[in-house]
Amino acid sequence: MQNTSINFKRQVTIKLADVRLQDALSRLQTRFVEGRSAVIGEIHDLQETRNAAAEIRDRVLNDLEHWLLHFERQATARGAIVHWAETGEEANRIVAEIAAQHGVRSASKSKSMVSEECGLNDALEQAGVKVTETDLGEYILQLAREAPSHIVAPVVHKNKEEISDLFADKHRLPRKSGIAELCREAREVLRPAFLNADMGISGGNFLVAETGSVLIVTNEGNGRLVTTLPRVHVAITGIEKVVPTLEDVTTLLRLLPRSATGQSITNYVSVLTGVKAKEDQDGPEHFHIILLDNGRSSLIGGEMQEMLRCIRCGACMNHCPVYQNIGGHAYGWVYPGPMGSILTPLLGGIEKSPDLPNASTFCGACAAVCPVKIPLPDLLRKLREKQVQRGMKSRQEMFMLKAWAWLALHPRIYALATRMAVRIMSMLGGKDKLIHRLPAAAGWTDGRDFPAPTGMTFREMYRKEKSQ
Amino acid sequence: MNARDKILGRIREGRSRMQTDIPMENVARHLAWHPRGPFPPPHNDLAACFKERAIKLSSDVLETNDRTEVPELLARYLGERELPMRGVCWPSLAGLPWSAAGLDMQIRPATDQDLVGATGAFCAIAETGTLMLLSGEQTPATTSLLPETHVAVVDPRRIVATMEDAWDLMRKESNQPPRAVNFISGPSRTADIEQTVTLGAHGPYRVLLILAPA
Numbered sequence: 001m002q003n004t005s006i007n008f009k010r011q012v013t014i015k016l017a018d019v020r021l022q023d024a025l026s027r028l029q030t031r032f033v034e035g036r037s038a039v040i041g042e043i044h045d046l047q048e049t050r051n052a053a054a055e056i057r058d059r060v061l062n063d064l065e066h067w068l069l070h071f072e073r074q075a076t077a078r079g080a081i082v083h084w085a086e087t088g089e090e091a092n093r094i095v096a097e098i099a100a101q102h103g104v105r106s107a108s109k110s111k112s113m114v115s116e117e118c119g120l121n122d123a124l125e126q127a128g129v130k131v132t133e134t135d136l137g138e139y140i141l142q143l144a145r146e147a148p149s150h151i152v153a154p155v156v157h158k159n160k161e162e163i164s165d166l167f168a169d170k171h172r173l174p175r176k177s178g179i180a181e182l183c184r185e186a187r188e189v190l191r192p193a194f195l196n197a198d199m200g201i202s203g204g205n206f207l208v209a210e211t212g213s214v215l216i217v218t219n220e221g222n223g224r225l226v227t228t229l230p231r232v233h234v235a236i237t238g239i240e241k242v243v244p245t246l247e248d249v250t251t252l253l254r255l256l257p258r259s260a261t262g263q264s265i266t267n268y269v270s271v272l273t274g275v276k277a278k279e280d281q282d283g284p285e286h287f288h289i290i291l292l293d294n295g296r297s298s299l300i301g302g303e304m305q306e307m308l309r310c311i312r313c314g315a316c317m318n319h320c321p322v323y324q325n326i327g328g329h330a331y332g333w334v335y336p337g338p339m340g341s342i343l344t345p346l347l348g349g350i351e352k353s354p355d356l357p358n359a360s361t362f363c364g365a366c367a368a369v370c371p372v373k374i375p376l377p378d379l380l381r382k383l384r385e386k387q388v389q390r391g392m393k394s395r396q397e398m399f400m401l402k403a404w405a406w407l408a409l410h411p412r413i414y415a416l417a418t419r420m421a422v423r424i425m426s427m428l429g430g431k432d433k434l435i436h437r438l439p440a441a442a443g444w445t446d447g448r449d450f451p452a453p454t455g456m457t458f459r460e461m462y463r464k465e466k467s468q
Numbered sequence: 469m470n471a472r473d474k475i476l477g478r479i480r481e482g483r484s485r486m487q488t489d490i491p492m493e494n495v496a497r498h499l500a501w502h503p504r505g506p507f508p509p510p511h512n513d514l515a516a517c518f519k520e521r522a523i524k525l526s527s528d529v530l531e532t533n534d535r536t537e538v539p540e541l542l543a544r545y546l547g548e549r550e551l552p553m554r555g556v557c558w559p560s561l562a563g564l565p566w567s568a569a570g571l572d573m574q575i576r577p578a579t580d581q582d583l584v585g586a587t588g589a590f591c592a593i594a595e596t597g598t599l600m601l602l603s604g605e606q607t608p609a610t611t612s613l614l615p616e617t618h619v620a621v622v623d624p625r626r627i628v629a630t631m632e633d634a635w636d637l638m639r640k641e642s643n644q645p646p647r648a649v650n651f652i653s654g655p656s657r658t659a660d661i662e663q664t665v666t667l668g669a670h671g672p673y674r675v676l677l678i679l680a681p682a
Contacts, residue, residue: 024662031663044508052505059498062486065479066495078644084472136669137660153663160661183658183666190670195580210499211645221613221656221671228609228648239475244498246635251505253631261659264521265596268671269651276647281577281608283647293475301482 001119001147003348005332008355012447015326021157025327028156032318035262036369042264043254053255054373056248057309060209060240064300067209067242068291074212078274080287084239088118091292095120095201095234096127098288102232104129104198110216110223111135112203113151113312114236114292116334117347120201131201132193134222136186143170149328151335152260152314157327190222200226200284204237205311206252207289210245213273214289217257217266224268233284235272239291240308246271252311255371259313295347303382307342309372316366316376322359331356338366338376345383354392357383415459422453429453504632507595514594514627515679521597522677525654526667531679535621538678539569542619545676546571546584551617555584559606561621577608578615585615585672591626591634592677596653599677600634603648612652618672620652623682 015021043049060067072082085091091114099107107129109115121131121142133142137155141148143166148154155163160179167182168175171189176182202223204214214235216223227233243249257263276283299305317323317337328336332353333344341356350357357380366376387393388401407414428435429452438445456464469477511517519529530541538561546553554572557564566573578585587607589599599620603609612618628634631651638645656671667673 048506086471220669245502250631271649273645279605297478301485
């Protein structure tokens with residue numbers, strides 16, 4: 001998928017004014033945020049479980065080479081073929097080669113964000129393979145030729161009327177208006193795609209090193225269908241998804257669905273190991289696992305390594321006041337919200353996403369809900385530091401930072417300046433005690449109101465309190 | 469140099485920047501030990517807990533002490549819902565008196581045309597109300613997947629507390645995982661349209677669990 005995060009600011013203005021999107025986003029907030037909080041407490045000892053989950057992820061990342069090699073050995077022993085891809089293009093080429101090798105004409109696919117990174121569908125279509133997305137949300141997006149706007153609920157930006165219109169237009173069937181009817185129609189339209197596909201494509205939520213298994217979590221059952229019926233199964237995932245043992249993955253499974261959709265467990269958890277045995281009644285004869293790097297390996301051993309703990313639950317975006325107001329498309333690539341604001345610059349180049357590290361209020365909600373305790377605001381701050389070091393900030397912003405630094409080193413002048421500033425600013429605030437326009441920072445106040453100070457600095461108030 | 473070598477080379481290079489030095493033996497040690505993370509305290513009535521959680525996830529649950537009554541219970545369940553009285557079942561259920569209950573159950577894997585699929589279960593998990601099915605010659609995965617109604621006959625003595633217990637049972641009874649381990653927790657569902665949960669996506673519309681001792 002093309003990275004268009006350079007257009008972030010322009011997109012934000014458009015998204016804030018999009019009434020339908022705003023309506024859809026408020027729904028996400030109630031369903032996912034409330035859903036999580038209703039079930040997260042079911043976990044016997046949540047903090048201890050989060051600590052254990054972070055430890056499991058760190059154990060792998062601190063020794064990724066050995067865990068990957070063990071996974072590869074176990075998977076290969078069971079008849080799977082493991083491929084390594086440095087970039088999205090390389091992954092696409094490998095899948096196209098597998099398709100050609102097995103005479104594949106059509107593929108059914110379950111949801112995979114890693115395949116979105118690669119733009120796999122377009123590449124396969126060019127290679128003459130018809131790809132059908134079978135996750136309901138991804139299927140809707142494939143019909144509408146749009147990109148996902150959320151990593152768990154990809155079509156969160158569309159309401160059911162839009163989907164009704166789309167189905168009526170593309171399926172050439174009478175327009176359905178109920179959600180259950182729409183789901184039924186999609187099931188019936190997609191059945192032949194499952195039954196006739198030569199190849200199934202899935203992602204992989206986890207790779208279990210102990211057994212060489214690919215684990216996928218799904219609700220719709222499409223993940224099971226695409227990995228059971230076609231004679232070839234291709235699983236594509238990131239190199240960081242390895243987990244040591246079945247026990248370790250179980251700990252992560254207590255957190256993932258609860259954090260993502262407020263479910264204590266997803267409908268289906270499938271642990272797929274190797275190819276169909278001779279006596280088996282079903283299952284693929286060929287199983288290919290593609291491990292994508294695409295920039296991940298260069299984060300190992302660096303100050304951003306913690307980002308690779310991510311298990312893609314989406315809780316950080318569901319709870320983010322920025323995501324809640326602009327949705328996923330504004331972020332310009334596969335991953336939105338706080339995790340995307342970090343991953344997109346890291347995997348796609350910091351110069352191409354100048355606004356993303358700044359698209360945060362640093363409220364800390366993302367870090368508070370992250371099941372694997374990624375210090376997301378800290379990582380965003382580190383990216384901002386990198387931007388300053390590389391001189392990516394505007395001359396005006398650099399001047400302001402330098403001026404503030406000088407003031408901070410001169411306490412008396414600082415006290416005088418802040419005393420003057422709060423008094424002027426308190427006068428600027430109208431009846432609502434909000435400043436709608438700051439002359440020196442008009443760009444900043446275009447999209448925000450500044451709460452007016454009450455007329456005293458902290459130090460003045462402190463002195464007053466102390467003397468009383 | 470191929471992609472594999474380049475990727476592993478970068479990982480090795482990154483790791484050399486870290487302070488820690490981790491020997492390869494750690495991998496083997498952790499695998500041999502496979503420690504458990506934090507898990508909930510065991511419930512004293514596993515069957516009751518399993519039932520309660522399964523119902524919460526929209527499975528239907530029936531119980532009998534006499535396994536030969538299973539066909540009767542299924543026939544009544546299907547009749548009440550005006551569903552067809554025929555389907556497919558696993559070989560392990562072939563001996564049940566299906567035709568006496570008015571059911572036509574064939575012993576073969578399911579195809580797209582089959583509307584009822586009857587399976588057993590390797591075990592069940594009380595913590596989440598989940599079935600654990602292992603694929604194999606006698607236990608085809610399609611039976612629990614393609615039909616609109618999935619009925620699973622569960623031996624209450626095969627209900628374990630947690631998924632960790634289920635893994636231990638699997639390690640004890642078969643030395644390696646089968647091609648597919650499927651954990652099933654109720655009928656297939658989607659919430660992709662307006663985050664509204666709708667039962668019956670691409671898998672079964674309903675899951676009936678019949679607790680009956682083997």
